[in-house]
Amino acid sequence: MKALWTKKAGIITATLAMTVGIANTAWAAEPATHQVTRHDAGVVQLTYWNMWSGIWTKVVQKMVDAFNATHPGIHVTMLSVPSASGEQKLLTSIAAGDAPDVFTEWNPYVAAFAQEHALLNLNQFMVGHYAGLKHWFYPVAAKWGTYQGQMYGMPWTMNTFLLYYNKTIMKQSGLNPADPPRTMAQLWADQAKEWRISKSGVVSQIGFYPSNSWDQYMPMFGVTAQDLFNGSKYTLTNPKAMALTDFMAKYNKYPYAQVSAFEKGLSGALGGSVDPFELGKAGFYVNGMWEIPTIQQFNPHLQYGAVPIPPAPGGFANTSWVNGNYNEIPAGTKHPQQAFEFIAWLSGYDNAAWAAKAYPTGGWIPNSPVITKQPAYQQFLNSDPVQKPFVSVMLNPHDQITPVTPVDMYYEQKETDMQDYVLQGIKTPAAALLHWEQDVNQQLQNTSH
Amino acid sequence: MSITHNVNLPQKPSQRSRASRAKTRRNRIVGWLFLSPWVIGFLAFALYPFLASLFYSFTNYNILSPPQWIGLQNYQQMVQDPLFWQSLYNTLYYTVIFVPASTVLAIAIAMLLNQRVRGQTIYRTLFYLPSVVPLVASSVLWLWLFNPSFGFIDAFLRALGLPAPGWLYSEVWVKPSLILMSLWGIGQPIVIYLAGLQGVPQELYEAAHLEGANGWHRTRHITLPMISPVILFNVVLGMIGAFQYFTQAYVMTQGGPDNSSMFFALYLYQNAFQYLHLGYASAMAWLLFVVILIATLLVFKSSARWVYYGNEQ
Numbered sequence: 051m052k053a054l055w056t057k058k059a060g061i062i063t064a065t066l067a068m069t070v071g072i073a074n075t076a077w078a079a080e081p082a083t084h085q086v087t088r089h090d091a092g093v094v095q096l097t098y099w100n101m102w103s104g105i106w107t108k109v110v111q112k113m114v115d116a117f118n119a120t121h122p123g124i125h126v127t128m129l130s131v132p133s134a135s136g137e138q139k140l141l142t143s144i145a146a147g148d149a150p151d152v153f154t155e156w157n158p159y160v161a162a163f164a165q166e167h168a169l170l171n172l173n174q175f176m177v178g179h180y181a182g183l184k185h186w187f188y189p190v191a192a193k194w195g196t197y198q199g200q201m202y203g204m205p206w207t208m209n210t211f212l213l214y215y216n217k218t219i220m221k222q223s224g225l226n227p228a229d230p231p232r233t234m235a236q237l238w239a240d241q242a243k244e245w246r247i248s249k250s251g252v253v254s255q256i257g258f259y260p261s262n263s264w265d266q267y268m269p270m271f272g273v274t275a276q277d278l279f280n281g282s283k284y285t286l287t288n289p290k291a292m293a294l295t296d297f298m299a300k301y302n303k304y305p306y307a308q309v310s311a312f313e314k315g316l317s318g319a320l321g322g323s324v325d326p327f328e329l330g331k332a333g334f335y336v337n338g339m340w341e342i343p344t345i346q347q348f349n350p351h352l353q354y355g356a357v358p359i360p361p362a363p364g365g366f367a368n369t370s371w372v373n374g375n376y377n378e379i380p381a382g383t384k385h386p387q388q389a390f391e392f393i394a395w396l397s398g399y400d401n402a403a404w405a406a407k408a409y410p411t412g413g414w415i416p417n418s419p420v421i422t423k424q425p426a427y428q429q430f431l432n433s434d435p436v437q438k439p440f441v442s443v444m445l446n447p448h449d450q451i452t453p454v455t456p457v458d459m460y461y462e463q464k465e466t467d468m469q470d471y472v473l474q475g476i477k478t479p480a481a482a483l484l485h486w487e488q489d490v491n492q493q494l495q496n497t498s499h
Numbered sequence: 500m501s502i503t504h505n506v507n508l509p510q511k512p513s514q515r516s517r518a519s520r521a522k523t524r525r526n527r528i529v530g531w532l533f534l535s536p537w538v539i540g541f542l543a544f545a546l547y548p549f550l551a552s553l554f555y556s557f558t559n560y561n562i563l564s565p566p567q568w569i570g571l572q573n574y575q576q577m578v579q580d581p582l583f584w585q586s587l588y589n590t591l592y593y594t595v596i597f598v599p600a601s602t603v604l605a606i607a608i609a610m611l612l613n614q615r616v617r618g619q620t621i622y623r624t625l626f627y628l629p630s631v632v633p634l635v636a637s638s639v640l641w642l643w644l645f646n647p648s649f650g651f652i653d654a655f656l657r658a659l660g661l662p663a664p665g666w667l668y669s670e671v672w673v674k675p676s677l678i679l680m681s682l683w684g685i686g687q688p689i690v691i692y693l694a695g696l697q698g699v700p701q702e703l704y705e706a707a708h709l710e711g712a713n714g715w716h717r718t719r720h721i722t723l724p725m726i727s728p729v730i731l732f733n734v735v736l737g738m739i740g741a742f743q744y745f746t747q748a749y750v751m752t753q754g755g756p757d758n759s760s761m762f763f764a765l766y767l768y769q770n771a772f773q774y775l776h777l778g779y780a781s782a783m784a785w786l787l788f789v790v791i792l793i794a795t796l797l798v799f800k801s802s803a804r805w806v807y808y809g810n811e812q
Contacts, residue, residue, distance in 0.1 A: 307665030
């Protein structure tokens with residue numbers, strides 16, 4: 051009897067322990083979110099995911115809180131997912147039928163997801179009160195989130211890219227800081243005077259090095275998205291793309307390994323968000339407007355300016371390649387209308403005055419000229435004259451984006467390889483472009499249904 | 500333990516047999532109940548994904564749409580994919596160099612740590628410590644050490660007037676850099692070899708010493724044969740781990756420069772989660788499984804020639 055009791059007690063104990071263990075695991079797996087929950091009857095609960103972290107999480111959370119405060123019938127709960135695995139988390143949640151209601155995307159996945167019907171077509175909601183959204187955005191902003199003529203990613207905050215120049219290094223190199231480069235030829239000549247490389251090959255100062263994305267130089271060489279993709283396949287070996295790649299190839303005279311190490315080493319030293327320009331170690335640098343608050347944080351005494359990237363012959367002046375943050379509504383959401391209301395509000399539609407005050411908190415460029423013209427945003431621009439050209443280039447009809455295709459992510463990955471080949475002199479520009487073109491077209495073929 | 504009260508009462512043979520079977524059945528049920536958490540976990544999180552990936556390897560699957568059966572196309576595509584061959588080469592390069600190097604180094608260090616010297620415990624701790632540092636943290640640390648501009652290693656080499664390679668930023672040096680980093684973290688095999696060394700009977704060494712054997716003879720004919728089962732264990736585990744090398748490449752190089760550190764597992768990951776080619780990635784996973792299986796079987800087959808289990812004549 052005692053033995054029977056002992057055995058039964060053991061089974062019951064084990065079962066209870068397992069149950070408690072599983073319950074604890076499930077509870078512990080709940081994401082740590084900023085919770086301002088309201089479970090009143092009739093309040094629609096929305097889940098919103100983004101990939102921001104650190105101070106950006108707080109900036110975006112304030113925006114979500116502002117929406118919740120002004121929309122009593124909807125409550126949005128925000129979750130910050132790791133940026134390295136954000137899309138994987140979104141994919142698995144869509145596959146599991148448990149996707150968030152809204153997701154902010156900054157990687158080129160819009161077309162890949164849209165092709166698989168994983169995102170809602172936002173055009174269906176742009177009726178009635180929201181019909182004006184079709185013409186709300188800067189034309190180039192709308193393009194990035196549009197696939198086959200339909201919008202799947204609503205533009206939220208935009209990025210443009212200009213050429214920063216270090217006035218102190220220019221003076222030290224015998225250049226006139228009041229005369230930053232206005233052409234690619236001048237940039238090439240000026241930056242050559244600014245390099246500092248020791249006899250043992252150690253880089254201590256960079257003039258200019260095109261280590262950022264090849265796409266960012268598209269408008270400067272007159273390259274358009276239509277030049278690169280003709281609707282059915284990539285056509286990367288065109289003369290304008292070749293000219294752009296030839297420009298990059300000139301820089302293979304500088305030691306690739308040492309320059310990469312210099313740039314990444316400085317970045318790694320301070321948590322990955324600092325580049326050589328911010329630390330006063332680069333004469334010229336292409337980057338977005340977010341560089342400005344980082345300079346203010348890490349090197350407030352830096353003497354610098356920013357101008358549109360100078361054009362090459364045949365290229366366009368005062369333009370920029372554009373990307374940004376886009377809000378998507380995954381398929382399967384239970385509250386598509388409310389989700390659309392949320393992302394339309396974030397985009398500043400109906401509340402441009404709020405957006406004009408909120409966007410500068412993230413150092414972001416508006417998606418619409420209506421927001422740019424608001425007094426609050428103009429005040430922000432006037433507070434630092436360096437900021438103005440980042441926004442003024444948004445009006446240029448020659449602004450460009452990367453072609454929107456289902457293999458955009460693969461295209462970008464292979465673009466990095468192509469740049470590496472060219473900057474190291476391993477392949478000629480023609481061979482590198484051809485390799486890239488064949489690679490992405492093969493991928494496009496593998497992906498098509 | 501018996502749960503009957505009437506064990507001492509006389510029973511007919513059929514009654515005893517029935518009672519015995521009932522008892523066995525009860526014990527079996529209890530055993531399965533205790534095993535069930537592990538079994539459920541194994542079925543749900545190991546066996547099912549294992550078999551599912553085999554199915555997906557014959558499909559075009561991007562997780563967003565249902566898988567479409569395409570037969571052997573993924574495997575055919577692998578053969579024609581230059582980056583597949585590059586990743587396989589990079590992984591084999593790493594495995595063929597790292598596994599033997601780590602084996603020799605770990606045995607040598609274990610033999611040193613087996614010496615009775617002052618501070619033995621401190622030395623053992625120091626050699627083991629790197630293996631408890633999380634991989635991601637150690638990757639960030641080594642990013643610094645290997646930096647040609649700011650890193651300690653190149654600064655030291657330059658101070659000695661020696662050439663300072665580009666390490667992780669050089670196509671030629673990136674794989675040796677990662678191998679060096681991995682050799683820094685061989686604390687676990689060292690500890691296992693140390694345990695093996697301490698199991699070698701001292702009488703053998705004494706007898707050999709009396710016979711005039713020197714240090715090398717004792718190592719060659721006593722130590723190594725006696726710890727050969729441990730060597731086999733570590734070689735197999737090391738090989739399996741080397742074939743699946745991923746974290747350091749993902750954190751430190753992302754496969755660059757020029758795919759010279761694009762390892763098989765990293766390329767598999769990119770295909771699965773960046774390019775949304777889960778079918779192709781599943782095919783790669785199964786190929787990796789077969790390669791590891793064949794390599795392991797070859798090592799086991801060869802072990803008949805060099806592993807000594809102590810009870811052999």
